[in-house]
Amino acid sequence: xxxxxxxxxWSVFVVWxxxxxxFAVNNLVPGDPARMVAGVQAxxxxxxxxxVQLGLDRPPLVQYGLFWKRLVHxxxxxxxxxKDPAHASCAVVVGLGDSALHVDLGRSYQxxxxxxxxxxxxxPRTFALAVAGIFLQLLFGLTTGVxxxxxxxxxxxxxxxGTSLLGVSAPTFLIALALQYVLAYWLRWLPLDGxxxxxxxxxxxxxxxxxxLGVYGAAYYTRLVRDxxxxxxxxxxxxxxxxxxxxxxxxxxxxxxxxxxxxxxTSVGLDFGALMGGAIVTEKVFRWPGIGELAVGGMLDRxxxxxxxxxVVSAAFIVASNxxxxxxxxxxxxxxxxxx
Amino acid sequence: xxxxxxxxEPLTGVLVTAAVALLALPLGCSTGLRAPGPAASVDxxxxxxxxxxxLASVFDVRNLDPxxxxxxxxxxxxxxxxxxxxxxxxxxxxVPNLAEKWEVSxxxxxxxxxxxxxxxMHDGAExxxxxxxxxxxxxxxxxxxxxxxxxxxxxxxxxxxAGGTAPHLDGTVEGRYVVTFRLEQPDAAFLxxxxxxAMRPVCASAGDRYVDTWQPCGSGPFELEPxxxxxxxxxxxxxxxxxxxxxxxxxDAVEWSFGVWPVPQRFRFEDGDxxxxxxxxxxxxxxxxxxxxxxxxxxxxxxxxxxxxAMNTRIPPFDNVEIRRAVAAEIDRxxxxxxxxxxxxxxxxxLPRGVPGYDxxxxxxxxxxxxxxxxxxxxxxxxxPATGKGGWPAPIVYTVSDVSVGAYASQILQQALARIGLxxxxxxxxxxxxxxxxxxxxxxxxxxxxxxxxxxxxxxxxEPLFTTGAIxxxxxxxxxxxxxxxxxxxxxxxxxATSDDVRRALYHTANEILRDDAPWAFTYGQHDFVxxxxxxxxxxxxxxxxxxVREVWLDRGDALPAPLTGGLR
Numbered sequence: 001x002x003x004x005x006x007x008x009x010w011s012v013f014v015v016w017x018x019x020x021x022x023f024a025v026n027n028l029v030p031g032d033p034a035r036m037v038a039g040v041q042a043x044x045x046x047x048x049x050x051x052v053q054l055g056l057d058r059p060p061l062v063q064y065g066l067f068w069k070r071l072v073h074x075x076x077x078x079x080x081x082x083k084d085p086a087h088a089s090c091a092v093v094v095g096l097g098d099s100a101l102h103v104d105l106g107r108s109y110q111x112x113x114x115x116x117x118x119x120x121x122x123x124p125r126t127f128a129l130a131v132a133g134i135f136l137q138l139l140f141g142l143t144t145g146v147x148x149x150x151x152x153x154x155x156x157x158x159x160x161x162g163t164s165l166l167g168v169s170a171p172t173f174l175i176a177l178a179l180q181y182v183l184a185y186w187l188r189w190l191p192l193d194g195x196x197x198x199x200x201x202x203x204x205x206x207x208x209x210x211x212x213l214g215v216y217g218a219a220y221y222t223r224l225v226r227d228x229x230x231x232x233x234x235x236x237x238x239x240x241x242x243x244x245x246x247x248x249x250x251x252x253x254x255x256x257x258x259x260x261x262x263x264x265x266t267s268v269g270l271d272f273g274a275l276m277g278g279a280i281v282t283e284k285v286f287r288w289p290g291i292g293e294l295a296v297g298g299m300l301d302r303x304x305x306x307x308x309x310x311x312v313v314s315a316a317f318i319v320a321s322n323x324x325x326x327x328x329x330x331x332x333x334x335x336x337x338x339x340x
Numbered sequence: 341x342x343x344x345x346x347x348x349e350p351l352t353g354v355l356v357t358a359a360v361a362l363l364a365l366p367l368g369c370s371t372g373l374r375a376p377g378p379a380a381s382v383d384x385x386x387x388x389x390x391x392x393x394x395l396a397s398v399f400d401v402r403n404l405d406p407x408x409x410x411x412x413x414x415x416x417x418x419x420x421x422x423x424x425x426x427x428x429x430x431x432x433x434x435v436p437n438l439a440e441k442w443e444v445s446x447x448x449x450x451x452x453x454x455x456x457x458x459x460x461m462h463d464g465a466e467x468x469x470x471x472x473x474x475x476x477x478x479x480x481x482x483x484x485x486x487x488x489x490x491x492x493x494x495x496x497x498x499x500x501x502a503g504g505t506a507p508h509l510d511g512t513v514e515g516r517y518v519v520t521f522r523l524e525q526p527d528a529a530f531l532x533x534x535x536x537x538a539m540r541p542v543c544a545s546a547g548d549r550y551v552d553t554w555q556p557c558g559s560g561p562f563e564l565e566p567x568x569x570x571x572x573x574x575x576x577x578x579x580x581x582x583x584x585x586x587x588x589x590x591x592d593a594v595e596w597s598f599g600v601w602p603v604p605q606r607f608r609f610e611d612g613d614x615x616x617x618x619x620x621x622x623x624x625x626x627x628x629x630x631x632x633x634x635x636x637x638x639x640x641x642x643x644x645x646x647x648x649x650a651m652n653t654r655i656p657p658f659d660n661v662e663i664r665r666a667v668a669a670e671i672d673r674x675x676x677x678x679x680x681x682x683x684x685x686x687x688x689x690x691l692p693r694g695v696p697g698y699d700x701x702x703x704x705x706x707x708x709x710x711x712x713x714x715x716x717x718x719x720x721x722x723x724x725p726a727t728g729k730g731g732w733p734a735p736i737v738y739t740v741s742d743v744s745v746g747a748y749a750s751q752i753l754q755q756a757l758a759r760i761g762l763x764x765x766x767x768x769x770x771x772x773x774x775x776x777x778x779x780x781x782x783x784x785x786x787x788x789x790x791x792x793x794x795x796x797x798x799x800x801x802x803e804p805l806f807t808t809g810a811i812x813x814x815x816x817x818x819x820x821x822x823x824x825x826x827x828x829x830x831x832x833x834x835x836x837a838t839s840d841d842v843r844r845a846l847y848h849t850a851n852e853i854l855r856d857d858a859p860w861a862f863t864y865g866q867h868d869f870v871x872x873x874x875x876x877x878x879x880x881x882x883x884x885x886x887x888x889v890r891e892v893w894l895d896r897g898d899a900l901p902a903p904l905t906g907g908l909r
Binding site: 030032035039040041044046050053111177181192194195293294302 | 483486488553608
C-alpha cells in the first residue's frame, strides 16, 4: 500500500513537472499568442485589445497560478454558461452536495471553445486509434518476431529482420503516403483520410492510420521479440521443456513467448501512453481529429491552453500506462512479485 | 564459407529496390495522371443550376463570424455567407451591392448609403439600415475580438465608442433604408474598407455584442447548414434561396474540407472527388501543365501578396542607404520566382498586380551587379569579386521562418549577396518566433517580409510597412523601422485626397522614394494558382477576392464517383 501511494505521489509530481516545464517553455520562447490570434498583419491596437481579452496582459506567474487554481476546483453543480461565464469553460466531474468538482482547462485562444470540450471530444478518437495501432503493432510484431526467432539464421529470419529495419527507418509520413497511394488512391479500397459520420465510416477511416502506426511500431516489436526469444530459446529450461516432449509450438509460445513478453509489456505501456498524447504525424496526415491533430494546431498557433491541456493528457496517460505496465509486469514475472 | 556480407547482398538489393519503389509510388513517377471528368456541354453554354462544389484546403477556417478574428481563408469562407454594402467588380472597382447607391459630401467626410429594398437575410427578415448600424457597432465594440477594428478609427465617434465611453458611433439612420457615416477626416480608402467582411450586416440573432456561440447568419449567397461547420474538418453551406441577385448562386452547395495536405488533395482532385485543386505542389502543377488533357484548366490569380527582403534601417550595415541599394540591385528576382513559378512572379515595386494604383510602367528596382558593387564602394565597403577581398567585415544575421518559401529563397539571397561582399548567417526559427523577432525593435538586421493586401487600396501597402507611425518597440509592422517625414506626408495626403489622379501621382512619388531608399529589396509577388475540372464553369480570377463562387456552375457529363473520404469531407 505504501509503495502504491509512493508511486501515485511520484506520478502526480511527474505530471506537475511536465506541465510546468511546458508552461515555462511556452512563455520563454519567442512568439506572441495574441498576435497569432489577431493575425500577422493586425495592427498593434487590435493585438493589444485581444491580448487583454485573453488575459495575456497578466504576468506569466499569475497566469501559471490561475491555471492550477482553475484546473480542479469546486463550483456550482449545474453550469449555465450564459449566466455564469466564470465557469463557462468547466466540465463538471462529480457532484459534492449543492456543489461539484470542476475541471477547467481554459478556453482555446484560436478555436474559442472550452478546451475541456475539445479534449473530451477528441480523446475517444485518439484512444480508438491508439488501441487499433497497438493491436496491429503487436499482431504483426509478435508474429514476425516469433517466426524470426524460430527460424533464426534462415532466409525467413533475414527477410523479416531486414524488413523490420526498413519499417523502423521509414518516417511515419512516408509510410502514410505510401499506404494512401496504394490502398486509397490506386486500389480504392479505403478512404484517403477523414473521420466520417457513421460508425461504419469511422471503422473504414481508422484502417489506414492504424495500419501506419502498426507498420511503424511492428518493426520495433519484431526485433524486440526476436532478440529476446533468441536468447530465451538457448536457455536450459527450454531444452528441458523440449526434452520432456512438449510440442514445438507449446515450447515456443507458452515457455518462450510468455517470458519474452516482459520487455514487450514495458514497451507497450510507454507506446500506448505516447500514442494517447496523440500520434501527431499520423493524425495530421489522415485528418483524424484526435489529440495529436489538436496539439499540432495548438503548437503552431501558440495556443497556450490547448498546449497545456494536451501536455496534461499526454503526461497523465504515459504515467498511468506505466503504472499499468508495472502491474502487468509483476503479474508476468514471479521475480517481480517476490520483490514487490 | 561465404561472409555475412555476401549472404546479405541479394537481400539488400531487394530491400533497396523495394524502398525505391515505395518512394517512387507517392511521387507518381511510374503513373500518369488520370483523365479529368468531362463537361456535358461546350464552353459558352448557359449556366445550369445545381450541384455541390467540393474544395479542400491545407489550412483551417478560424471563425465564421465576420466580427471575430480573421485571416485569408477565414475571409473566403465569410464571403460565402455575408454580403456587404459595397463590392468589387472584376477590375477591382468599388460597386454597389446591398447599398444601391451612396452620396459623398462634406469634402469626403460624410457617406450616405441607400439600401436596396427587399434584401432578405438568411432568417427571412428584410435587411434594414438598423441592421447595418447594429452590425457595424457590434464589430467595433471593445469586447469584440476583431482583427481589424482599428481600420475604422477614422469613423466619427470611434475613439469614444471603442473606449467604452459612448454607446454608439456617430452616424444616423433615416427611415428603413438610409444609413449615414461620418468620418473625422476624408478617407479615400473608406469604401474599400467597407467592403471587408467585418462590416457586413449580420442577422438580428447576432445581437449587439459578439459571442462565440452565435450561428452565423447574414445575407450572402449561401447559408450555413445546421451542423455544417466542423471546426478543423469541414464546412458545408447551401444556397440562400432568398439571395437578392436573381438566379444566383447557381450552386446548390459548397463543401470545403480543411487540413488536407497537398498530395492527398491532388489524389482526390485527380480522382474526381474535388472540383477545384487549391493547394497543388509545384511538382504537381508541372505534371498537370505537361498533360494535354489538363493543360488549360489552370487559373492564375492576381498577385495579392508582396514579399521583400526587409533591411533594418537602424542596424548596421543597413543604416547605410548605399548598402541597402546594393542589396536591391544585386537581387535577381527571376531566380526567386523560379522557386514556385506557378505562384510567384518577380516584383520590382511595392504594389502588386491587381491592386488599384498598380503601375506596370513604373521603373522599379532592377538586378544590376555592377551597380550593386558600385553602391558597395560608395558605402565605403568596396568588394573585389575576383579576390574576394573587401565588403562588410562581419556576418549579417538573417532571420527566416523554417516552414516558408523564404527558407529556400534565403539560400538564393545568401549566394547573391556573397558576390558583393555581404555574408549572411541564416537563422531558421519557428513561424511565431520569426514574427516575434522580426517585429521587435533592434532584434533582426534582415529578414523576409510579406504583406497581403487587407483591403483593395494602395494604402494597405504604403502605410503599415513604411510609415513612421507604424513603428513600435514590439509587434511592429514596419520591420525595416524606416522613417522618412517626406514619405509620411505624401502617404497621408494620398489617403485623404479625393481625386484618383492626385492619389495616383502621390503614390507614384512614394513608390519612387521606396525604390531609392530601399528599406526593402522587393523580391516577388505571390498569387494563387487553381486547377479546375473541365465541368467547373464560371470560375474566374478576381482582383480582390481570392475566391468568388457566386457565378460558378457545374456542367458534369458523368456520374459522381464514390468519394475517397470517409463521408465527412
